[in-house]
Amino acid sequence: MPERIRIGHSELAVAPLALGANVFGWTADRDDSFAVLDGFLAGGGDFVDTADGYSHWVPGNTGGESETIIGEWLSARGARDRVTLATKVSTHPDFSGLSAANVRAAADASLARLQTDRIDLYYAHFDDEETPLAETVEAFSGLVDAGKIRAIGVSNYTAERVAEWFEIARAGGYHLPVALQPHYNLVERDFEANGLNSVADREGLSVFPYFGLAKGFLAGKYREAGAAEAAGASPRAAAAAAYLDDRGRRVLAALDEIAAAHGAELASVSLAWLRLRLANGAPIASARTTAQLPALLASMTLALTADEVDALSSAAA
Numbered sequence: 001m002p003e004r005i006r007i008g009h010s011e012l013a014v015a016p017l018a019l020g021a022n023v024f025g026w027t028a029d030r031d032d033s034f035a036v037l038d039g040f041l042a043g044g045g046d047f048v049d050t051a052d053g054y055s056h057w058v059p060g061n062t063g064g065e066s067e068t069i070i071g072e073w074l075s076a077r078g079a080r081d082r083v084t085l086a087t088k089v090s091t092h093p094d095f096s097g098l099s100a101a102n103v104r105a106a107a108d109a110s111l112a113r114l115q116t117d118r119i120d121l122y123y124a125h126f127d128d129e130e131t132p133l134a135e136t137v138e139a140f141s142g143l144v145d146a147g148k149i150r151a152i153g154v155s156n157y158t159a160e161r162v163a164e165w166f167e168i169a170r171a172g173g174y175h176l177p178v179a180l181q182p183h184y185n186l187v188e189r190d191f192e193a194n195g196l197n198s199v200a201d202r203e204g205l206s207v208f209p210y211f212g213l214a215k216g217f218l219a220g221k222y223r224e225a226g227a228a229e230a231a232g233a234s235p236r237a238a239a240a241a242a243y244l245d246d247r248g249r250r251v252l253a254a255l256d257e258i259a260a261a262h263g264a265e266l267a268s269v270s271l272a273w274l275r276l277r278l279a280n281g282a283p284i285a286s287a288r289t290t291a292q293l294p295a296l297l298a299s300m301t302l303a304l305t306a307d308e309v310d311a312l313s314s315a316a317a
Contacts, residue, residue, distance in 0.1 A: 001044060002300035005282060007084075007206045008178025010151040012120055014047040014084045016275050017300045018208055020286035021050035025065025026058050028288045033069045038077070039290045043297040047084045049181075049208065049284050051125055052110050053091030063092040064113050071115035080116055086179075086208075087114070088125035088155060098128035100139035107148055121179055123153035127161055134168050141174035153179035155210075159195025166203055177205060181284075184209035186218055186251060186270055186316045187243050201279060209274060212283030215240035218270035219295070220252060247316065254315035258308050264298060271299030273312045 004013045019040045024033040037048070050070060056063035067087060074080045087110050090098050095106035110119060122143065124136060143149045154162055154177050162180065169176050180200050184191035188211065191197055200207050213219050217240040243251075255266045262269065267285070274283040285296050304312075 005206065005280060007121065007151060008204055008280075009176070010121075010178045012084055012151055012178075014282070015045055015300055016282040017045055017271065017296060018047040018049040018086070018282055018284040019045055019296075020210065020212075020284045021048055021066045021070060022054050023286045023288050024050070024054065024069045025061060026055035030069055030072070032289060034073050034076075035290050036287050036293065037070070037073050039293045040287070040297070041077075041079060041082060043293060044300065045297060046082060047086070047282070049086045049210075051088035051091060051123075052095060052106055052113075053088075053093075053125070056091070056093050063094065064109070067110055067113035071113050075115045084120045085114065085116065086121035086123065086153065087119055088123040088153075090125040090128060097131055098124055098136040098139075099131045100135050100142075103136065103139040104143070107143055111148065118147060119149045121151050121153050122149040123155045123179070123181055124157070126156045127158070133161070133164055134172070137165055137168045137174055138172065141169065141172075144175045151179065152177045153181060153208075155181035156183075159199045162196065162199050162203075162205075176203070179208060179281075180205040181208050181210055183211055184274070185212050185214045185283075186273055186312060187214050187248065189316065200281075204280075207278050207281035208284055209278075209281070210284045212271055212274050212285045213267055214243055214270075217241070217243040217248065218251070218255070219265070219267035220255065223252065250315040251312070254312050258304065258312065261308075262302065262304075264302055265295035267292075267295040268298040268302050269304070269312075271296065272302040272304050273309055275299065276304060276309055277313075 002015050006013045050066045053063050054066035089106040140152045182191045182196050222241040259266050259269045271283045287293050
């Protein structure tokens with residue numbers, strides 16, 4: 001079994017992989033989503049990451065589809081106590097921004113869709129510079145006091161704004177964040193130099209990067225042959241195929257070599273690299289079908305050597 005990690009200074013502990021639920025209600029329908037959630041839980045996973053806005057961008061959707069599917073699955077399986085549940089606020093069309101009233105209303109709406117009485121980890125999804133940060137900080141802390149959320153996370157904030165959140169929270173005696181969700185993977189390395197890594201270390205934040213597989217590129221799905229055709233194969237394929245430059249080819253070559261040495265999938269190696277690069281945290285990766293799950297789950301226990309981690313880092317430099 002994988003070693004569990006504690007989320008910041010909270011009482012939450014999870015296996016070292018979060019299942020990204022952004023595809024639920026988008027490229028995975030209800031039945032496929034149920035099957036993926038079943039397989040993830042059976043394979044040792046226990047951490048599910050979603051947002052209230054998923055997936056409002058799909059024609060015919062209004063937002064909240066992912067949460068609704070997860071809530072129906074939790075109810076059908078009686079699985080609430082076996083899952084650590086993370087969701088986010090600020091992007092649902094009916095609950096945009098991070099004003100205090102909106103944060104409270106959005107949390108209640110998420111609780112209803114998720115069919116639960118508490119959210120384990122609640123993220124501010126995107127910074128809202130039109131709302132005073134102190135108002136947002138107080139609102140999130142109030143949700144902890146009300147028992148509606150257990151812990152606070154911050155996503156897509158700059159290092160300066162994360163630091164400001166902590167300053168406000170300490171000055172006001174509010175609950176502190178315990179998690180950070182940045183964009184970070186083997187080919188997206190800004191996190192290492194933009195101050196977020198430093199603030200996470202300083203404040204003891206667990207880090208849960210999204211797009212851990214660079215929209216499928218780091219799973220080896222988009223290579224030289226067929227890359228153009230692949231660009232039209234799925235909604236995210238064009239963005240993933242954009243990584244196929246000289247640097248991207250070096251990364252794939254390094255992944256191929258290390259994957260072959262371990263008898264592992266490229267996705268497993270890519271996620272293991274990310275897990276091992278984090279002082280405390282775990283990658284987020286999504287699966288549309290159960291066929292994609294084994295490679296993701298294997299990443300939780302795949303042991304790379306220090307030389308292998310360095311080789312991958314150098315290839316992607």
